[in-house]
Amino acid sequence: MSEQAILRLQGIEKFFGEEHVLKNISLDVEEGELITFIGPSGSGKTTLLRVIGGFHEQTEGAVILDGETIDQLPPEKRTTGMVFQNYALFPHMSVYDNVAYGLKLKKDVPAEERDSLIKDALKQVQLDGYEARKPSELSGGQQQRVAIARCLVLKPKVLLLDEPLSNLDANLRLIMRDEIRRLKEELNLTIVFVTHDQEEALSISDRVLVLKDGEVQQLDAPPAVYQHPENEFVAEFVGHANLIEGSFTGKEDGIVFQSDVSPELTFPLNIGGDWKGKKGTVLLRPEMITVDEDSPYQAEVKKAVYHGNSVRYHVDLFGEPLYIDALNPLSAKIHRRGDKVGLGFPDRVHIIPEDLPVKS
Amino acid sequence: MSDNTAGSVNSPAKKKERVEKGFLAATWGIAALLFLFILAPVLAVLLQSFGIGAGAFTLEHYERFFTHANYLQSLFNSIAAASISTFVIVCLSIPFALYVTRTSTWLSSVYRGIGLLPLVAPPFIFSLSLIILFGRRGVVTQVFNDVTGLEISIYGFWGVVIAQVLGYFPVAYMMIESSMRNINPSVEQASQDLGAGQGRTLGKITLPLAGTAILKAGLIVFVMALADFSNPLIIGGGENFLASDAFLLVTGQQNLEMAAVLGVFLIIPSLLVFLFQTYLLKGHDTATSQSGGANNPLNPRMKRLMFGISTLVALFIVVMFIMVVLSAFVQIIGVNNTFTLDHFADQSGFDFLWNSVVVSFFAALIASGIGILQGYMTARKNVPMKKLMEFTALFGLAVPGTVMGIGYVLIFNGAPFYLTGTIFLLVMNMAFRKVGVGLEAGISKMQQIDPSLEQASQDLGAGPYKTFGRIVVPLLTPAFMAGFVYTFMTAMVSVSSVIFIISPGTNLAAPYILNLADQAAVGRASAMSFILIVIVICCMGLLKLMERKWSINSKL
Numbered sequence: 070m071s072e073q074a075i076l077r078l079q080g081i082e083k084f085f086g087e088e089h090v091l092k093n094i095s096l097d098v099e100e101g102e103l104i105t106f107i108g109p110s111g112s113g114k115t116t117l118l119r120v121i122g123g124f125h126e127q128t129e130g131a132v133i134l135d136g137e138t139i140d141q142l143p144p145e146k147r148t149t150g151m152v153f154q155n156y157a158l159f160p161h162m163s164v165y166d167n168v169a170y171g172l173k174l175k176k177d178v179p180a181e182e183r184d185s186l187i188k189d190a191l192k193q194v195q196l197d198g199y200e201a202r203k204p205s206e207l208s209g210g211q212q213q214r215v216a217i218a219r220c221l222v223l224k225p226k227v228l229l230l231d232e233p234l235s236n237l238d239a240n241l242r243l244i245m246r247d248e249i250r251r252l253k254e255e256l257n258l259t260i261v262f263v264t265h266d267q268e269e270a271l272s273i274s275d276r277v278l279v280l281k282d283g284e285v286q287q288l289d290a291p292p293a294v295y296q297h298p299e300n301e302f303v304a305e306f307v308g309h310a311n312l313i314e315g316s317f318t319g320k321e322d323g324i325v326f327q328s329d330v331s332p333e334l335t336f337p338l339n340i341g342g343d344w345k346g347k348k349g350t351v352l353l354r355p356e357m358i359t360v361d362e363d364s365p366y367q368a369e370v371k372k373a374v375y376h377g378n379s380v381r382y383h384v385d386l387f388g389e390p391l392y393i394d395a396l397n398p399l400s401a402k403i404h405r406r407g408d409k410v411g412l413g414f415p416d417r418v419h420i421i422p423e424d425l426p427v428k429s
Numbered sequence: 430m431s432d433n434t435a436g437s438v439n440s441p442a443k444k445k446e447r448v449e450k451g452f453l454a455a456t457w458g459i460a461a462l463l464f465l466f467i468l469a470p471v472l473a474v475l476l477q478s479f480g481i482g483a484g485a486f487t488l489e490h491y492e493r494f495f496t497h498a499n500y501l502q503s504l505f506n507s508i509a510a511a512s513i514s515t516f517v518i519v520c521l522s523i524p525f526a527l528y529v530t531r532t533s534t535w536l537s538s539v540y541r542g543i544g545l546l547p548l549v550a551p552p553f554i555f556s557l558s559l560i561i562l563f564g565r566r567g568v569v570t571q572v573f574n575d576v577t578g579l580e581i582s583i584y585g586f587w588g589v590v591i592a593q594v595l596g597y598f599p600v601a602y603m604m605i606e607s608s609m610r611n612i613n614p615s616v617e618q619a620s621q622d623l624g625a626g627q628g629r630t631l632g633k634i635t636l637p638l639a640g641t642a643i644l645k646a647g648l649i650v651f652v653m654a655l656a657d658f659s660n661p662l663i664i665g666g667g668e669n670f671l672a673s674d675a676f677l678l679v680t681g682q683q684n685l686e687m688a689a690v691l692g693v694f695l696i697i698p699s700l701l702v703f704l705f706q707t708y709l710l711k712g713h714d715t716a717t718s719q720s721g722g723a724n725n726p727l728n729p730r731m732k733r734l735m736f737g738i739s740t741l742v743a744l745f746i747v748v749m750f751i752m753v754v755l756s757a758f759v760q761i762i763g764v765n766n767t768f769t770l771d772h773f774a775d776q777s778g779f780d781f782l783w784n785s786v787v788v789s790f791f792a793a794l795i796a797s798g799i800g801i802l803q804g805y806m807t808a809r810k811n812v813p814m815k816k817l818m819e820f821t822a823l824f825g826l827a828v829p830g831t832v833m834g835i836g837y838v839l840i841f842n843g844a845p846f847y848l849t850g851t852i853f854l855l856v857m858n859m860a861f862r863k864v865g866v867g868l869e870a871g872i873s874k875m876q877q878i879d880p881s882l883e884q885a886s887q888d889l890g891a892g893p894y895k896t897f898g899r900i901v902v903p904l905l906t907p908a909f910m911a912g913f914v915y916t917f918m919t920a921m922v923s924v925s926s927v928i929f930i931i932s933p934g935t936n937l938a939a940p941y942i943l944n945l946a947d948q949a950a951v952g953r954a955s956a957m958s959f960i961l962i963v964i965v966i967c968c969m970g971l972l973k974l975m976e977r978k979w980s981i982n983s984k985l
Contacts, residue, residue, distance in 0.1 A: 171889030
């Protein structure tokens with residue numbers, strides 16, 4: 070456990086009635102860190118966020134913020150700031166009054182300082198000049214900025230964002246993503262961010278917590294989660310994955326992998342000898358398989374989907390369905406259904422080990 | 430993965446959400462008030478009818494009821510008049526609603542206003558204008574007499590029916606209109622696209638979709654007409670009706686036991702209808718809801734038919750109102766038609782008008798205030814007795830005014846309250862008879878407000894009371910205003926309940942006018958009615974204006 074952890078979750082358990090929605094979750098968030106909770110719906114990510122914010126009470130475990138145990142405090146006593154999925158701006162108040170709301174309730178902020186604090190917060194989210202507007206007169210992105218400014222002005226120890234970008238259109242989502250990242254860097258914010266969008270999670274986070282059915286699947290930096298998923302669920306949920314179960318056999322110049330489903334599919338790997346004689350699942354991201362017309366692996370194209378910058382081919386190789394993303398320069402030929410396409414396999418791959426080694 | 434890995438957490442104790450002390454206290458306070466001002470009076474009537482309270486349990490009063498022709502006649506008359514009125518009203522409301530919702534000219538808006546106009550007048554206004562037209566010295570009566578030599582009389586059973594038809598028309602019309610407006614036009618268009626003509630579409634699609642609302646409207650009108658008190662009194666010509674007889678039993682003979690028995694016969698149908706629509710019709714409404722766009726227009730032939738029927742109804746209502754206005758400004762209408770303002774020189778009348786405004790204002794304030802507070806707690810807080818309190822508040826709406834009035838006499842006349850004749854009791858009577866409207870408005874508005882607004886407020890440091898005051902109350906303002914406007918308007922013109930608990934010093938405008946009309950002081954009754962109507966319309970206009978301003982301010 071790290072010394073600088075500003076937010077600590079210890080053994081969080083949560084039941085809704087008989088339903089066990091959070092299972093023994095422990096986590097340390099460091100100051101200035103942006104950590105993302107990601108998982109499919111029903112995985113417990115929003116519940117966990119709400120336990121931190123005080124909107125759900127955990128059944129077991131502790132929430133410690135800046136050395137203080139806060140899990141018995143009501144939300145209004147916690148120094149957390151929550152940005153809601155629908156922003157939850159007060160519709161009967163102007164932008165200024167929305168931002169002023171929490172400040173007026175803080176006794177340690179003198180009234181004469183409020184105005185400049187509010188103006189600063191609005192400037193930070195680039196909304197200066199919008200003070201008198203009503204929330205209904207703002208665009209979705211602007212409403213989002215008000216919701217963030219409303220929290221920032223209170224200088225929360227941790228900012229909680231509940232799927233903040235899901236109501237925005239695609240372009241705005243990218244802009245706000247950068248914006249949140251910029252605010253985090255400038256103000257050294259500690260942020261817990263909930264999303265179901267894996268691309269968003271990878272691009273915005275310092276670390277990603279992958280949840281499924283209330284259980285932590287993996288907690289790691291984005292490259293580690295993408296390249297070295299600890300199990301098949303993480304591999305498939307974060308990014309797209311070809312997962313091929315098979316076994317590793319030793320040859321004189323290294324290791325050869327052989328698929329269980331279609332034994333004709335074998336390719337050499339440049340990995341350590343430890344794998345010799347074991348079974349495991351090989352993770353091949355679609356972009357790791359290349360199109361190589363001279364390759365001995367000639368697959369049949371079942372479906373081709375054009376994506377602009379790339380083409381996704383669903384192919385069949387020795388009965389093994391694979392999908393690959395081929396970059397799409399002007400020179401490349403776009404294959405069609407029924408075409409033969411040669412595939413090139415990488416020699417370094419991530420392997421999800423099977424529990425029991427195969428007897429040799 | 431549903432296996433319970435954490436063995437230590439074996440019994441997931443469901444923690445009960447804590448309710449703040451203030452909200453808990455408010456709940457108990459409101460519950461006590463609901464009991465005292467709604468349930469207790471009704472129970473008192475029930476007990477009194479069996480002689481409990483005045484002596485030992487007895488069935489002699491019921492025996493008396495079933496062995497005396499007068500009482501049985503009043504039961505028969507009330508049921509017959511209510512049945513006929515209800516049938517006619519429903520038959521007229523449907524074409525009127527069709528015309529208003531399915532044409533979009535200025536005329537249909539005018540008709541809509543006319544259809545709702547009777548709501549701003551006391552419930553006996555049409556008895557008054559019927560007397561002006563067809564009474565013994567009525568305008569039409571005299572002409573008819575001169576021409577044919579025959580006597581006509583509006584007094585009696587049929588006079589009551591006509592007055593009820595006009596008086597309760599807007600209640601049914603309002604409900605049927607709103608349901609017809611909410612029918613998705615594409616459903617009717619689909620029917621026509623599939624080959625059904627307009628008539629068939631109307632019969633097979635539109636009316637069935639509005640069916641629940643039509644049934645509901647019919648039931649409510651029936652119960653209201655059954656409990657009608659003022660029209661039989663003014664224009665009944667001595668015929669026996671339940672509510673008016675009950676009133677006369679209380680005021681004339683101090684016979685509270687027999688009045689209570691009549692009250693029980695009023696309340697049984699009201700209770701049955703109330704239970705029916707609360708438990709059986711709930712959720713059957715809004716089969717389809719409007720998805721934008723205007724209602725499907727009528728074809729020219731159908732439009733002409735609906736227009737004809739609507740015009741007849743509208744003309745009748747307008748003529749009735751005009752007669753009251755004219756009679757307010759002439760000596761004796763039909764006899765001496767010279768202009769005069771004498772009828773307005775009525776100091777006590779103006780005092781009672783002022784009383785009405787004050788009482789209605791505070792009643793509306795209390796009814797909608799409690800309504801939104803209880804609505805909030807019902808929707809969001811884990812307070813006890815939620816369902817029971819909602820039921821009681823709605824039950825208060827369903828209890829006939831006469832029954833409530835008798836109950837108030839039984840409870841508040843003597844020890845320990847001695848409240849009869851006080852402004853306070855008048856306010857509470859009006860407030861608690863209408864608190865259900867405010868409550869329903871509060872609950873349905875709360876369902877539209879996302880809970881995250883309250884959570885955001887808490888997250889920003891506001892405790893539960895501050896969140897209620899600064900976030901919930903402002904957002905509930907439209908619901909508050911709706912409850913307020915409705916309660917104020919109905920309180921201004923309401924008679925049947927308060928007439929039992931007024932005193933000569935604290936009279937109200939509507940019972941006062943009823944008394945004038947009953948004494949055939951037609952000119953003065955008209956003048957006061959005219960002023961009452963003008964005040965109600967002005968107040969409503971003002972409130973609507975404020976409401977519009979508020980609702981613009983708080984929309985998201």
